[in-house]
Amino acid sequence: xxxxxxxxxxxxxxxxxxxxxxxxxxxxxxxxxxxxxxxxxxxxxxxxxxxxxxxxxxxxxxxxxxxxxxxxxxxxxxxxxxxxxxxxxxxxxxxxxxxxxxxxxxxxxxxxxxxxxxxxxxxxxxxxxxxxxxxxxxxxxxxxxxxxxxxxxxxxxxxxxxxxxxxxxxxxxxxxxxxxxxxxxxxxxxxxxxxxxxxxxxxxxxxxxxxxxxxxxxxxxxxxxxxxxxxxxxxxxxxxxxxxxxxxxxxxxxxxxxxxxxxxxxxxxxxxxxxxxxxxxxxxxxxxxxxxxxxxxxxxxxxxxxx
Amino acid sequence: xxxxxxxxxxxxxxxxxxxxxxxxxxxxxxxxxxxxxxxxxxxxxxxxxxxxxxxxxxxxxxxxxxxxxxxxxxxxxxxxxxxxxxxxxxxxxxxxxxxxxxxxxxxxxxxxxxxxxxxxxxxxxxxxxxxxxxxxxxxxxxxxxxxxxxxxxxxxxxxxxxxxxxxxxxxxxxxxxxxxxxxxxxxxxxxxxxxxxxxxxxxxxxxxxxxxxxxxxxxxxxxxxxxxxxxxxxxxxxxxxxxxxxxxxxxxxxxxxxxxxxxxxxxxxxxxxxxxxxxxxxxxxxxxxxxxxxxxxxxxxxxxxxxxxxxxxxxxxxxxxxxxxxxxxxxxxxxxxxxxxxxxxxxxxxxxxxxxxxxxxxxxxxxxxxxxxxxxxxxxxxxxxxxxxxxxxxxxxxxxxxxxxxxxxxxxxxx
Numbered sequence: 001x002x003x004x005x006x007x008x009x010x011x012x013x014x015x016x017x018x019x020x021x022x023x024x025x026x027x028x029x030x031x032x033x034x035x036x037x038x039x040x041x042x043x044x045x046x047x048x049x050x051x052x053x054x055x056x057x058x059x060x061x062x063x064x065x066x067x068x069x070x071x072x073x074x075x076x077x078x079x080x081x082x083x084x085x086x087x088x089x090x091x092x093x094x095x096x097x098x099x100x101x102x103x104x105x106x107x108x109x110x111x112x113x114x115x116x117x118x119x120x121x122x123x124x125x126x127x128x129x130x131x132x133x134x135x136x137x138x139x140x141x142x143x144x145x146x147x148x149x150x151x152x153x154x155x156x157x158x159x160x161x162x163x164x165x166x167x168x169x170x171x172x173x174x175x176x177x178x179x180x181x182x183x184x185x186x187x188x189x190x191x192x193x194x195x196x197x198x199x200x201x202x203x204x205x206x207x208x209x210x211x212x213x214x215x216x217x218x219x220x221x222x223x224x225x226x227x228x229x230x231x232x233x234x235x236x237x238x239x240x241x242x243x244x245x246x247x248x249x250x251x252x253x254x255x256x257x258x259x260x261x262x263x264x265x266x267x268x269x270x271x272x273x274x275x276x277x278x279x280x281x282x283x284x285x286x287x288x289x290x291x292x293x294x295x296x297x298x299x300x301x302x303x304x305x306x307x
Numbered sequence: 308x309x310x311x312x313x314x315x316x317x318x319x320x321x322x323x324x325x326x327x328x329x330x331x332x333x334x335x336x337x338x339x340x341x342x343x344x345x346x347x348x349x350x351x352x353x354x355x356x357x358x359x360x361x362x363x364x365x366x367x368x369x370x371x372x373x374x375x376x377x378x379x380x381x382x383x384x385x386x387x388x389x390x391x392x393x394x395x396x397x398x399x400x401x402x403x404x405x406x407x408x409x410x411x412x413x414x415x416x417x418x419x420x421x422x423x424x425x426x427x428x429x430x431x432x433x434x435x436x437x438x439x440x441x442x443x444x445x446x447x448x449x450x451x452x453x454x455x456x457x458x459x460x461x462x463x464x465x466x467x468x469x470x471x472x473x474x475x476x477x478x479x480x481x482x483x484x485x486x487x488x489x490x491x492x493x494x495x496x497x498x499x500x501x502x503x504x505x506x507x508x509x510x511x512x513x514x515x516x517x518x519x520x521x522x523x524x525x526x527x528x529x530x531x532x533x534x535x536x537x538x539x540x541x542x543x544x545x546x547x548x549x550x551x552x553x554x555x556x557x558x559x560x561x562x563x564x565x566x567x568x569x570x571x572x573x574x575x576x577x578x579x580x581x582x583x584x585x586x587x588x589x590x591x592x593x594x595x596x597x598x599x600x601x602x603x604x605x606x607x608x609x610x611x612x613x614x615x616x617x618x619x620x621x622x623x624x625x626x627x628x629x630x631x632x633x634x635x636x637x638x639x640x641x642x643x644x645x646x647x648x649x650x651x652x653x654x655x656x657x658x659x660x661x662x663x664x665x666x667x668x669x670x671x672x673x674x675x676x677x678x679x680x681x682x683x684x685x686x687x688x689x690x691x692x693x694x695x696x697x698x699x700x701x702x703x704x705x706x707x708x709x710x711x712x713x714x715x716x717x718x719x720x721x722x
Contacts, residue, residue: 003543006568010535123361125556127587136567143569218532220560220588222363228530263536267525276537277499277526 002141007264008257013148015256016155017217020210021233022240022248023158024203030243031179031199033099034091037106040230041113042083042204044223046075046211048121051128051221058129067131068212075208082113083204084197092193110230118223128219151213158206159249166245175199179243232283239287241300250298259283349395352650354379354637355417357410357427357437360402363556366584366627368429371451372400373622374630375426378637380621387641390648396641407432414440422446423644423652426636429629431455432501438466447656449639451632454578454601455505459676467659467673469632469639469666471601471682473502476577477509479684479700480550480599485517487698488573490547494523496537496561498553503529506577507552514550522546527557534561538568546572554579558596559588566592573597581687581694582628593689597697602632602668604685604696610667635666 021043028036050071057067090109094102134145166172177185178195186192214229215221232255240251262282266274290298356375358368379396387394399422403410410433417425418440424447428434434453441448442463450458450468454476459466471479484490493514497507504526511521522544525537538561541549549565549572551558558580565574574596581598589596605611605626614634618626639662640655647655664671672680686697 003539006539006542007536010539014533014535123363124365125363125559125584125588127559127584127590130590134567136569138569143567145567218560219563219590220532220556222556224530225532260536260539263525264540267540275524275526276540277528279536 003264005140006142007260009142009144009148011257011260012253013144013151013217013256014260015236015253016152017210017214017229017252018233018236018255019155019249019252020151020158020206020213021229022237022252023162023245024207024210025230025234025237026240026242026245026248027162027199027203029237030245031175031196032091032095032102034102035106035234036091036203037103037230037234038086038109038113039203039207040226040228040233041110041117042079042086042207042226043211043214043229044221044226045082045113045117046079046204046208047215047225048117048126048211048221048223049078050075050208050212051126051215052121054131054215055126055129058131064131068216072209072212075212076205079204079208079211080201083200083207087197087200092196110227114223114226121221121223123223126221128215128221130219132216147216151217154209154213155249155252158209159245162245171195171198235284235287238297239290241297244297244300247297247299254298255283255286258286349393350650351395351397353397353399353420353422354640355420355422355425355427356398356400356633357403357413357417357425357433358429359405359433360400362404362406364405364429364554367452367582367629368402368405370624370627370630371427371429371633372398373618373624374451374626374633375637376400377618377621377630378634382637382641389644389650394650396637403428403430403433403437405430405433407436410434410437411440413437418444418446423650423655424449424640426451426633426640428453430500430502431458431505434458434466435461435501438463441465445656446652447640447643447659449636449659451636452578452629453502455501456509457501457505459678465656467639467677469636469668469671469679470629471684472678473505473509473577475682476599476601476684477506477552478513480575480577480686481510481513481517483599483686483698483700484548484550484575485514485519488548490519490573492520492522492544492546493548493550494525494541494544494546494572495521496525496527496534496541496549496551496553498529498551498557499526500529500553502577502579503552503554505552506579507550510550510552510577519548527553529553529557531557532560534564535568538564538570541572542568542570548573548575551576551580553577555582555585555588559585559593562589562592562596575599578628583625583694586689586692586694593692596689598687598694600628600685600687601682602685603683603699604687605631607685607696607699608668609665614667631667635664635668635671638666639664639671 024039053071053074086109090105091102134147136143136145174190174195178192182192236251236255237248240247259279262279263276356372358371360368376398379398382396399420401413403413410428414437426449429452431453434450435458442465447465452470454473456472456474495507495511497503523541558576562574576598578600581600586593614631642664643655643658644650647658649655660673674680683699683701685699687694688697
């Protein structure tokens with residue numbers, strides 16, 4: 001039982017990280033109908049920026065919490081600048097172009113960011129200097145750290161904050177209006193360009209937070225780390241219903257749980273025929289099944305025709 | 308609107324061009340020596356070097372390339388004359404990115420640039436597909452580090468290695484573990500690569516034969532960083548030892564996550580884990596981890612101390628892992644050329660098999676498959692943040708024999 005509980009905890013934490021990244025995908029998709037493939041790489045840039053700041057300040061006179069705050073600040077700054085300029089330079093000129101064009105551009109931007117990062121940070125794995133030691137807790141035989149708990153609470157908190165923001169603030173309402181019909185929103189006096197830029201700003205800032213969490217949790221960074229993470233987070237967003245903020249978190253947590261439980265039990269359930277290396281296949285299988293029965297994801301509404 | 312669009316496109320293009328320019332610079336060619344080359348009438352003979360120069364395993368690849376470069380420099384400095392002609396060796400270094408597909412491209416490139424022999428590749432997964440291309444071209448290939456047994460078992464006349472293979476390394480590791488750590492239960496993880504899986508398989512087989520119980524066999528990939536799920540499963544089986552067949556970018560975080568999950572089992576791996584980087588990535592969790600490594604410890608190699616000094620002076624870097632093997636491989640090739648009195652691979656290939664050379668790593672001789680005869684294997688342990696020598700084992704030597712007896716004694720216990 002303690003092992004099962006441990007797998008659930010593993011899954012929830014992994015899922016929270018997916019969820020944090022998935023929020024960035026889902027927000028942009030909600031407004032632009034664009035899958036921003038570069039988002040995973042923005043997370044990577046955030047992670048590596050934070051890593052550099054921590055590595056630069058660790059061991060000095062600066063106290064650890066201040067280092068973390070500075071790392072978070074630097075990561076958010078870099079990611080927001082990157083995200084907003086990507087939108088301005090690469091996506092805005094293509095807003096009225098056929099849908100395929102921005103999609104391919106997104107993939108191109110993703111590759112551009114990856115290899116620029118490889119030039120800046122080299123292609124090596126970078127280790128995080130140990131500046132904080134997460135304290136360990138034990139619950140019914142399963143152990144977890146305060147960092148894990150924090151990541152989980154953070155993902156849920158960010159989701160709640162976003163939902164509130166979208167429902168109750170002026171800007172949030174403007175975002176929802178732009179989502180429903182950019183043209184009509186423009187006629188109502190909403191500056192759609194600014195709203196979209198703000199969406200990228202918010203998504204990139206969340207990406208920076210996710211990046212810092214990944215670095216703190218795994219203690220390792222790499223220029224290619226955004227690719228798989230982005231793919232998984234995108235899957236999570238689709239699973240939950242892309243365009244829906246709560247869908248992204250639900251999808252992320254579910255995907256994390258599926259992966260964790262599949263790694264843990266798939267070998268026993270199939271009598272050793274399928275090993276833990278099949279966990280990704282299992283995760284994508286669940287996605288396919290969900291999409292067959294609910295094409296717009298678990299809590300997505302039937303997608304309205306946007307074209 | 309139009310102008311901004313042009314501006315944007317232009318910016319992107321400039322960025323793309325910049326990237327490409329930088330990308331081209333990337334494969335770091337060995338720094339050309341500042342001194343003018345010796346007077347012209349020397350025939351240039353090219354030797355290829357193939358290893359991952361970029362990517363997560365670059366530190367090991369660069370190490371190998373530097374080792375071969377040092378050998379080429381030493382031979383050129385001493386002067387080499389074959390068949391009455393002055394010979395100048397030239398190293399052609401290629402980056403295979405530890406990628407099997409790229410390895411075949413690189414192999415073809417080396418063949419096309421008319422190298423007479425290749426020192427490489429680093430990864431078994433790269434050496435094996437590339438060996439077909441070298442074999443077709445009749446070019447000898449000496450791998451300094453590929454330990455997967457399959458590499459020399461394909462029936463090619465051109466494949467050699469100056470390192471013990473996993474058929475030796477896995478069992479030696481397992482025998483050492485059974486004898487010294489006496490675990491009753493073992494969990495085995497591999498990284499799904501040719502190297503990791505091969506090593507884990509031979510370890511598992513020997514450990515099983517020796518009477519230990521394999522309570523879990525798990526797989527990850529060579530790109531993963533989250534091992535919590537499989538480690539949790541392993542924790543439930545309560546092994547006394549966890550063996551990992553893979554390399555340090557995974558082994559490091561794995562060791563860390565074991566501590567986080569409160570797993571008390573000992574951690575052991577193969578040569579891919581025995582790198583400084585493992586300790587850097589694992590932090591305090593590295594303490595007590597063990598790894599087997601083909602070859603003698605650097606400082607116990609017959610030519611070790613002198614080599615380390617020379618290497619440091621030339622590259623201002625410590626020897627990471629396989630530089631001495633790369634160094635010796637070049638000398639093995641040159642010795643064969645001398646005996647055949649030719650730099651034509653068709654003529655000196657048959658001489659490589661007859662090698663009897665005293666290298667930095669010890670005596671080098673090949674068996675009929677091209678494997679190193681009696682390659683010693685060293686077990687290391689992390690102590691106070693450093694790899695320290697624990698024991699040197701020679702396959703077929705006394706400790707292994709003792710383990711075999713122990714295995715026999717334990718036989719009836721097995722079901």
